[in-house]
Amino acid sequence: MRNFKAFIQAIIGLFIISMSARCYGQVELDAAPMKKAERDALYSTIQGFVGDWWNGSDLYPDPCGWTPIQGVSCDMFNGFWYVTVLNIGPIHENSLSCGRILEFRPHLFELKHLKAISFFKCFESQQRHQVTIGNANWEKLAGSLESLEFRSNTGLIGKIPSSFGVLKNLQSLVLLENGLTGEIPPDIGNLNTLKRLVLAGNYFTGHIPDIFSALVELLILDLSRNSLSGTLPLTLGRLTSLLKLDVSHNNLQGNLLKEFAYLKNLTLMDLRNNRFSGGLTLSIQEMYSLEELVLSNNAIGGDIRSIKWQNLHNLVILDLSNMELAGEIPESVLELKRLRFLGLSDNNLTGKLSPKLSTLPCLSALYVSGNNLAGELKFSMEFYGKMGTRFGAWNNPSLCYPVEVMSTSHLPFGVKPCQEEIKLQESNTIFYGDVNKTFHSISIIPSSGFMSHASYGFCWTFLFIMVLLNSYVDL
Template sequence: MPSAHLNSFPLPNPNTFSMSSSKPCKISQPLSFLIFSCCLFLFLVIPSALSQADISAPMETGERDSLYSVIQSLVGKSWNGSDLFPDPCGWTPIEGISCDLYGDFWYVTAMSVGPVHDNSLQCAEAAAISTTLFRLKHLKSLSFFSCFTSWNHPQAIPTTNWESLSHSLETLEFRRNPWLMGEIPASLGGLKKLNSLVLSENALEGAVPASLGGVAALKRLVLARNKLSGQVPTELGMLKDLLILDLSNNRLSGELPSTIGGLGSLLKLDLSSNSLSGMLPDQLGGMKNLTLLDLRNNSFSGGLPASLGELSLLEEMLVGSNPLVNGCLSVPWNKLWSLVTLDVSASKCVGSIPESLTGLKKLRFLALNDNSFIGGLPSKLAEMPAVSGMYLDGNNLSGMLDFPQEFFQRLGRKLVVWGNSNLCYPPKLPKSFAPYGVPPCKAGTLMENYSKHQLAERPNLPASSGSGVALRKGCWYLLFWFTVLIMLI
């Protein structure tokens, strides 16, 4: 640079420049905006670019071909994935198909087929399960919903090749497939990572595979609404982490194995609508975390085991429509603090209704109808604070419904007691609150059926009371004149 220019270039005055100046450094508004824009670019634009790079990552050719083959076997050959860019895990993914990156490639991890969403993959009439399904080696979740619905093209769950998914598959579902037939493959017991198996509302037959008891990771086992037969495998008691067991609406028979009581983590047990029989095992009381027990519509007999009284977390006890006969209500109810629903209807129960039931402070629904209970109803039933429905019809109950008017008013038509020929309501109760199908008590009925506790509350008349003395004098007076009359005759 020429010296003249150097001489003319302004230099800072050392007398006015100080590093120890106490005045803060001020940044101009244009510079602040520039810094903010750079930060925004770093936090938004760069991650977006990285995400786009992930989306554009390729899917392994063999993985894509296997997936397309499975989809075509289900929805038809007309589907070819030509509108997907760049592949099923790219910008235009398939509804119900999920992928994850393993290394530098996309792999299918979840597949759901059926009319779940408007744009979901839906099965064709001739839908079938291709064996190429088992080449998707990273598959974690597989679901077929309302897929096999044509009687012309019945399908079965594949019996082989499941071992290829033994280290990946965690969820397997076949739901609402009316023409999914055949047996449940025993080979499903080799899916060691499986934590949810749902095979409900199909037409599956045969026995429940004992091999399922070896799937230690299972937390949910639902085989409801099929045509399964045989006994409940004792091996199911080995599933220590199981939370839900639903075998309802099948054709299972035989006794309930005592090993079921070893399912200490179980929350819900539903065995309703089968042909199970025999006495309920005492070991049921070992399921300390149980909240739902549904054993309705079976052939269990011998009453309810006292061990059920240990299920302090139980909210619903549904045991109706079983020939229980004796011991229907012999459970110690004082520890069932959480019970909300109790159904022991249509179980041929005999005996009286115990007053101990009134200790169920959270009970909302009580169904004891269509049995052979006798005697009166405990008046303390009206003291249950949460009850909103009480069904006691179709028994042999007798006496007066000794409840306050407020109780009749609160329950209304949900106090069902008709079909008990010797039952009546207090005559002072307004007819608008009276239970349906029950007459008012008459004077004679009141004296005959007066409750014991009311009689106990009446004071005993002393033998020397004035009325007693007058009565005795009257008797002697009549006896004297009767004797005189006999002598004159």
């Protein structure tokens, strides 16, 4: 019995020892050390953007331990914690808030395992304490940095550093809605691992550099909302993996590229609000994967029927408004079964508006206002009810809707009823016809007029009454 108890106690002791070892090991794992140089570099970097008041005193045992900094992520290399992600700005509710006076301290470039940096709404002062991105030291992050983002920093000014071109592992470069100026540096063309290039919402000027020959892995290219000019570079056709192309809201000009035909994987192309011209290129009909095609507000011109729209069977949004297009709306549009938005306003389109458009199963917005469409609208009441204000056909002088629609609340805004047109034609005949001939015909054929019948009826009635009176007097 004593031997059995001793055995049990031994087992319990071993269990306690093993559990202690596991817990101790866990503590060691959670409290893995961070080298002092790494921690000091991180703290100084954060103080440059937050303020010297911050010293990380509430962190235990270090920034990557049990109480980490919101926006800072770490990975372990050779038994030590190293910073891999640094997000500065109010991304989360408990993120560190940026200070009023900010600076890029050189300690940032000592974080040698840094993979991603982002700054969101940090540099916001548009007059005082404006900040530029320095050109120095970026080569120190060339071996690790994969993502670099500056979003909504209106006080971030100056040019894009040409030294960004040394970040050979960079996959994402996002400079969105900042106060950056100057031209796009051609050094960006060296980033042959780049998958996302977003430079939208800044004040960039000059031509789009011809840098795309080596950027064959690019998936997203967004240069919209700047002041870029010139023509599109032909090397855009090399971006055969591209999914999104947005150069809208610039001052670009020239013809649409024949090289668009090579962009077989493109799902969105937005070229609106530029100065493109030269007609619709046939290369558009080769872009089979397109889901959104927006070319509005460009004086491109040409005949809308020149494109085989049925080839673009994946289209969800098609906006060709204000493009000086001519011709009739092609029947091939009726084969776009996924189409939700069709914008054809403010062109020179003619012919009738086919009621078959209402058979498109997904269509929820149709705008054809400001054209020369004619004839009677023959859509059903259900169609007008479904579309509501998303159906626009005003400013088509010869377009009208049938009289029976007037009894419903679903009147197409800005379109006159066809009955009104008929009455107008009749009134024009009466007032502008041969007045003498009209009245002459009435006098010659009195039986055909209402007044003639009334006069004759009155005479016969009067004679009959006189006969009755005479008979009464004789009696």
